[in-house]
Amino acid sequence: MQQIFTVIGMTCGHCETAVTQAIRSIDPQAQIQIDRSQNRVEVESTQPREKLAGAIAEEGYQVQA
Numbered sequence: 001m002q003q004i005f006t007v008i009g010m011t012c013g014h015c016e017t018a019v020t021q022a023i024r025s026i027d028p029q030a031q032i033q034i035d036r037s038q039n040r041v042e043v044e045s046t047q048p049r050e051k052l053a054g055a056i057a058e059e060g061y062q063v064q065a
Contacts, residue, residue, distance in 0.1 A: 001044070001045065001046060002042060002043070002044050003042070003043045003044075003045065003049050003052065004040065004041070004042050004043075005040070005041040005042075005043065005052070005053060005056065005063055005064075006039050006040060006041075006063070006064040007019060007039055007040075007041050007056055007061050007062070007063055007064075008039055008061065008062040008063075008064065009060065009061040009062055010034070010036045010039065010061060011036070012036075015036070015061070016034045016036060018059045018061075019032075019034060019041060019056055019059060019061065020032050020034070022055040022056050022058065022059045023041075023043055023045070023052055023055060023056065025055055026045075026047050026051055026052055026055045027045045027046070027047045027052070029045075030043055030044060030045040030047070030052075031043070031044035031045075032044075041056070
């Protein structure tokens, strides 16, 4: 299932890596595409949206609905 998140605070490649690793800690098979300029994170995963958003937020980024 594709889920799209607006993630505020990603400013560099390290940020993208941190978000990717946070998502993969919940779902190692997740397919992830990040568009930092649009604050957009697209995730293909079977995990609940709340769980994925929580993992991103734990890294210090603001996740908007």
